Amino acid sequence: MRKSINLFSSATPDDVETHILKKTESVARTLLIVFGIVLVVQIGLIYVLSQKIADTKSEGELLSSFIDNNLTFSTNLKYFQFKNDLLNQYLEEDSQAWEYYSSTKELLNTIDFRSTVQSFDIFNDQSFLIEVGLPTYDSAITFLEQLENDQFASNFHTLKMESFDTTPVDGQYILKLAGTFKEMHGN
Amino acid sequence: MEIKKDSIKKFVQNGRFSRTATITALCILFFGFVIWFGLLIFELYSDFNVQNKLTAQLTEEVRVLQDNKQLLADVEDFNETLSQLIPDTESYFQVISALEQLEETTGIVIDTYSINLEQTTQEKLSLDVSIDADVNSFEAFLQKYHFGSGRLLVNDAISFKPNELSSTNVTLHFYHKAFNFESISQTDETSDLLNRKEEIEKIRELLQTN
Numbered sequence: 001m002r003k004s005i006n007l008f009s010s011a012t013p014d015d016v017e018t019h020i021l022k023k024t025e026s027v028a029r030t031l032l033i034v035f036g037i038v039l040v041v042q043i044g045l046i047y048v049l050s051q052k053i054a055d056t057k058s059e060g061e062l063l064s065s066f067i068d069n070n071l072t073f074s075t076n077l078k079y080f081q082f083k084n085d086l087l088n089q090y091l092e093e094d095s096q097a098w099e100y101y102s103s104t105k106e107l108l109n110t111i112d113f114r115s116t117v118q119s120f121d122i123f124n125d126q127s128f129l130i131e132v133g134l135p136t137y138d139s140a141i142t143f144l145e146q147l148e149n150d151q152f153a154s155n156f157h158t159l160k161m162e163s164f165d166t167t168p169v170d171g172q173y174i175l176k177l178a179g180t181f182k183e184m185h186g187n
Numbered sequence: 188m189e190i191k192k193d194s195i196k197k198f199v200q201n202g203r204f205s206r207t208a209t210i211t212a213l214c215i216l217f218f219g220f221v222i223w224f225g226l227l228i229f230e231l232y233s234d235f236n237v238q239n240k241l242t243a244q245l246t247e248e249v250r251v252l253q254d255n256k257q258l259l260a261d262v263e264d265f266n267e268t269l270s271q272l273i274p275d276t277e278s279y280f281q282v283i284s285a286l287e288q289l290e291e292t293t294g295i296v297i298d299t300y301s302i303n304l305e306q307t308t309q310e311k312l313s314l315d316v317s318i319d320a321d322v323n324s325f326e327a328f329l330q331k332y333h334f335g336s337g338r339l340l341v342n343d344a345i346s347f348k349p350n351e352l353s354s355t356n357v358t359l360h361f362y363h364k365a366f367n368f369e370s371i372s373q374t375d376e377t378s379d380l381l382n383r384k385e386e387i388e389k390i391r392e393l394l395q396t397n
Contacts, residue, residue, distance in 0.1 A: 017194075017201045025207040028214045035217035042224035049231040056238040063245035070252055076262045077255060077380075078371040083269035084383045085371075087339060090273070090362050094341045098329035121346040 095124045099184045107155060108132060111146040112139055118174060126181040129162070133172030140164065140173040147177075157182055254377040258384065265387050268394065272339040275365040277312055282361055285336035286316070292335035294324035303358055312361040320352045332359070334393045 014022070067074070100122050108115040118131035134140040144164065146152060153159060162176035198204055259265065274281065286297050296319040306313035320328060325347070332340050341360040348355075 015197075017197045018203060021198070021201055021203040021207045025203065025210055028207065028210040032210060032214045032217060035214065035221050038221050039217060039224065042221065042228060045228050046224065046231060049228065049235055053231065053235050053238055056235065056242050060238065060242045060245055063242065063249050066249050067245070067252065070256070073256055073262065074252065075368065076266055077259065078368060079266050079366050080259065080262050080269065080383070080387075081371050082366055083266065083273055084387065086273050086362065086364055087269065090339060090341050090360070091333070093343050093360070094333070095344055097342065097345045098326070101329060117349050119346070119348045122344065124343040 093124055095122050096184060097122050100126070100128065100181055103155070103184065104128075104130060107152060111149075111152065112143050114139060115143060116172070118172065122181075126157075126183060128177075128179060128181060130177045132175045132177060134175070135171065135173075137166065137168075137173055140175060143175065155182055156180060251377065255380055258377055258380055265384070265391075268387060268391050271337060271394075272334065272390070274338075274363045277361065277363040281338065282312065282314070285338040285340075285361070286314075289328070289332065289336035289340070293320075293327040293331050295320040295328045298354065306358065306360070310362060310364045312363070314359050314361065316357050316359055318352070318355045318357055320355065322349060322352065325349075325352045325355070331393075334390055337394065 097120075101117070101120055104120070105117060108117065112134060114135050116133045118133040119129075120131075121129040132143070134143055144161070147159065147161070157180040159177065159179035162178045163174075164176070165174050168174075286300065289295070290297055298317040298319050300314045300316045303313040303315045318325070318328065328335075329345075332342065334340075339362055341362070342357055343360070345357055347357075
């Protein structure tokens with residue numbers, strides 16, 4: 001039983017259709033506002049991105065034109081690299097005879113200053129065959145002993161005595177040494 | 188079926204229907220735009236990234252180019268030296284002239300020379316050279332043969348007797364190769380070029396002192 005009735009209110013209870021339409025309209029309004037805001041943000045983003053792309057493109061074109069204008073220098077630079085690479089590649093094949101010959105003479109002199117290089121064969125893989133001449137039999141024996149010295153041996157990957165002729169040739173006792181030098185970079 | 192038709196009729200006849208329908212249609216339209224613009228932004232952003240990467244690449248290329256230009260402003264002079272050492276093509280006159288220059292530079296005398304066909308290749312001319320020298324000139328030869336002739340000379344194996352240098356046989360290799368632009372895909376960093384420059388400067392000094 002109703003206690004009171006508001007006679008001044010014109011509102012009537014909604015029917016089902018009105019209620020649904022009201023709800024739908026309310027949701028649609030909210031979404032419309034949200035989508036509207038999103039669209040404004042998107043348009044802003046599109047504008048900013050388009051500007052940035054245009055700026056980047058024009059910067060790229062400027063850089064490209066700088067590179068194009070310096071094409072002659074770039075070609076010269078490539079030529080320089082090409083020939084320099086060849087130079088180093090070919091020099092790799094060299095025996096570096098002077099570096100090894102002069103260092104051999106110095107090394108032999110550290111053992112016996114009377115020692116002489118009688119013949120010197122060297123290959124680009126640093127392998128060698130050297131004939132060392134010594135004036136006396138005793139000096140040759142002392143020289144042989146010194147070959148095992150660590151400091152002397154440290155200059156070689158391998159070092160072996162091929163032969164030792166106890167009969168002197170032209171007053172020289174000849175020791176034939178063979179082996180491989182440790183790599184030097186003389187060029 | 189009749190009930191459904193009635194309820195639709197009630198919706199359409201409702202006073203709020205046209206307003207709700209309009210707002211809903213606008214909402215769907217806006218949603219469509221949001222999706223479309225979203226895709227457009229994605230596409231623009233990808234494009235921007237690509238352009239950015241390309242520009243960064245170009246900027247780096249220009250930086251290296253500017254540094255290299257500063258470092259090797261006289262690259263043409265260096266190339267002249269290099270093309271003298273390793274020409275694009277071989278010429279017998281150049282070879283003869285190089286041997287003469289080698290004699291002058293070192294003091295050796297070249298008695299005979301012949302082409303070593305076994306070792307000669309497309310880019311290497313190998314000559315068997317018979318040298319007459321004393322110890323000093325032979326040692327000068329050993330020290331200077333790489334650049335002393337004005338050409339790059341390489342010797343991959345040598346055999347000599349320091350006390351009998353009157354007729355020493357040496358094989359010398361002369362090289363030539365035409366420039367191939369495609370073979371150098373990337374320009375060196377400036378630090379690498381600096382090493383190369385110093386290397387060639389040393390050779391140029393050697394050539395000038397010969």
